[in-house]
Amino acid sequence: MRVQTFSRAQILQDYRFRCQALAANDNRGFKQEFEELNEVGRDLPTRAGDSEANREKNRYPLILPYDHCRVRLSVQNSDPHTDYINANFVPGGGSERDFICTQGPLHSTMADFWRMVWEQNVRIIVMVTALREKDMVLCDRYWPLERGKVYHGLIQVTTVTRKQGPDYFITTINLRQRYCPTDRIITHYSYPSWLDRGIPKDSFSLCTFTDHIRQHLEAIPRLGPAVVHCSAGVGRSGTFVTLLWLMQLCARGIKPDIRAAVEDLRLHRMWMVQNVEQYIFVHHCLLQWLSGGTGGTSACSPQIQGASSNINHHTQDRPHGSGGDQTRRRRRRHRHRQKPPSDPPQNTIQQILHPGNLLRRLLPSLPPFNPSSHSS
Numbered sequence: 617m618r619v620q621t622f623s624r625a626q627i628l629q630d631y632r633f634r635c636q637a638l639a640a641n642d643n644r645g646f647k648q649e650f651e652e653l654n655e656v657g658r659d660l661p662t663r664a665g666d667s668e669a670n671r672e673k674n675r676y677p678l679i680l681p682y683d684h685c686r687v688r689l690s691v692q693n694s695d696p697h698t699d700y701i702n703a704n705f706v707p708g709g710g711s712e713r714d715f716i717c718t719q720g721p722l723h724s725t726m727a728d729f730w731r732m733v734w735e736q737n738v739r740i741i742v743m744v745t746a747l748r749e750k751d752m753v754l755c756d757r758y759w760p761l762e763r764g765k766v767y768h769g770l771i772q773v774t775t776v777t778r779k780q781g782p783d784y785f786i787t788t789i790n791l792r793q794r795y796c797p798t799d800r801i802i803t804h805y806s807y808p809s810w811l812d813r814g815i816p817k818d819s820f821s822l823c824t825f826t827d828h829i830r831q832h833l834e835a836i837p838r839l840g841p842a843v844v845h846c847s848a849g850v851g852r853s854g855t856f857v858t859l860l861w862l863m864q865l866c867a868r869g870i871k872p873d874i875r876a877a878v879e880d881l882r883l884h885r886m887w888m889v890q891n892v893e894q895y896i897f898v899h900h901c902l903l904q905w906l907s908g909g910t911g912g913t914s915a916c917s918p919q920i921q922g923a924s925s926n927i928n929h930h931t932q933d934r935p936h937g938s939g940g941d942q943t944r945r946r947r948r949r950h951r952h953r954q955k956p957p958s959d960p961p962q963n964t965i966q967q968i969l970h971p972g973n974l975l976r977r978l979l980p981s982l983p984p985f986n987p988s989s990h991s992s
Contacts, residue, residue, distance in 0.1 A: 621869030628906040631872060635899050643896060649875050650892045656882040660684065669697040673728070675719045679848045685884050687716055689731055701728045702849070704885040705841065706857060709864030715857050716841045717885050719849040720745060720755025727769030729758055734771055734791060737840030739802060742829060744856050745846040746808040754812055754847035759789055759804060770794045776801075781828075783809050783821045805829060810852055815897040823905045826856065830863050854881055854888030858898050866906060874898055 622630075638645030664670060665680030674680060681687070681704045692698040701718065702725075708714025716736065720743075721729040733741070745754050758773075760766055765774035774790040785806040792799040807825055809816065816822045833842060846852035858881065862872040878895065881888040889895050 619870075622871060623869070624866070624906065627866055627869070627871055628903075631903060631906060635903055638899070643892075646896050646899070647892055650895045653875070653879055653882060656879055657682065657884075657886055660883070660886075662886075664700055665702060667697070670700045673700060673722070673725050674702050675722055676848050679719065679850055679886065682883075682885065685712075687718070687732055687736065689728060690735060701725065701732050703732060703843075706881050706884040706888070708842075708857065708861045709868075710838065713841050714861075716843045717849050717853045717857060717888070718843060718845045720845050720847045721758045723756045726756065726758045727771065730768045730771040730773060730791070733802065733843060734793065734800075737800075738843050739800070739836060739839055740829070740832065740842040741802060741804045742842060742844045742856065743804065743806045743808075743846075744810050744844070744852045745812065746810075749812050752812070755845070759787065767794065782824070783807065783818070784825050803832070810846075812847060815855075815893050819897065819901045819904055822856075822859070823901050826859050826901070827863060827905065830860055830867070834864075848887075850885060850887040851890030851894060854878070854885070854890065855894045855898055857881060858889055859901050862898075862902050863905060866902070872902060874902070 638649065660682045661684075662680035663683055664686060665674055671677065679702070681702055685705045687701055687703040687705060688699045689701055690699065703716050703718035705713040706715045706717050716732070716738070718729070718732075732738070743755070747753070747755050747757055758768070760773065760775040762778065763775055765772055767773070770793055772790075772792045772794055774792070776788040776790050778785060778787045780786075785804075785808075787804040787806065789802040789804050790799055791802050805825070807822070810822070829842075844853045844857055858874060858877050861877055862874060866872055874895075878889045878898075889898065
């Protein structure tokens with residue numbers, strides 16, 4: 617089975633044309649696509665998160681993990697409820713479980729969070745939220761900001777180094793189980809300028825941050841999923857994962873389909889890419905990145921830029937009203953280890969990509985997704 621690939625220039629040309637069409641008539645196409653996703657995943661069960669024993673472990677009562685792909689912790693002291701954490705496996709550029717999207721840890725769930733990181737062999741954590749905004753706590757601090765160590769349950773968390781980038785921080789964390797000599801190095805990325813309401817003011821900054829993490833993921837052995845969280849783990853987290861995922865595909869010569877990616881993500885965690893501003897912003901960022909990431913005005917139509925910069929300050933990552941965001945679906949999965957050049961030759965891409973590893977949505981002959989067959 618042969619997978620058709622394209623040069624970066626071809627992808628950019630087609631993608632720019634598509635974005636311009638979607639942006640016409642006051643972003644009518646974007647709004648229509650986003651509206652079509654409203655029902656995706658709404659019928660998927662969330663029994664574990666809604667059970668009385670686990671309700672206090674949820675930062676927001678309406679943001680619950682789907683049962684079929686929730687992350688299950690090891691059971692402690694024969695208590696079946698100790699396997700619960702508000703987190704879902706979600707797909708990315710290589711598999712059905714490339715990422716774990718989760719809420720910002722509560723003080724009472726920090727030990728569970730680090731247990732998840734240890735048990736799932738996580739090596740990269742991406743935090744796309746500040747700890748607090750004004751008087752609102754969005755995420756409890758679960759690691760030492762400066763050099764030092766703390767214990768969360770049986771996990772020793774030691775901050776080794778902390779470096780500051782243009783708009784983000786990179787912290788190296790040493791992780792060790794108490795009474796166990798084995799330790800692991802975790803890289804913690806923090807992007808605190810992305811406010812709880814709306815979208816980042818600077819798309820170039822987010823593109824740079826996301827591409828840096830994409831390259832890091834491709835440079836290290838694939839040991840476990842990357843953890844991505846904001847406050848609720850749906851809006852900003854979903855926007856970041858969508859952008860990173862599509863960057864991975866484009867780097868391999870695969871044309872992006874943001875609607876299909878968001879549809880797939882929403883079948884794994886509710887409300888991923890929570891509002892239309894975030895949906896448009898993903899398109900804007902990917903277009904800027906494809907065009908070289910240098911300012912973006914020549915690559916992006918005025919309609920897209922206007923939509924992504926004029927934030928609706930009443931939208932947020934937390935639930936508002938009943939509003940879930942999800943519909944039918946399409947699927948995509950791709951390999952993502954070696955780092956290809958910007959415009960990879962056809963034969964090189966065929967060596968990197970094996971068609972059997974691509975997301976099934978790219979291969980229409982395969983059967984549609986059935987959540988019950990992916991229960992963890």
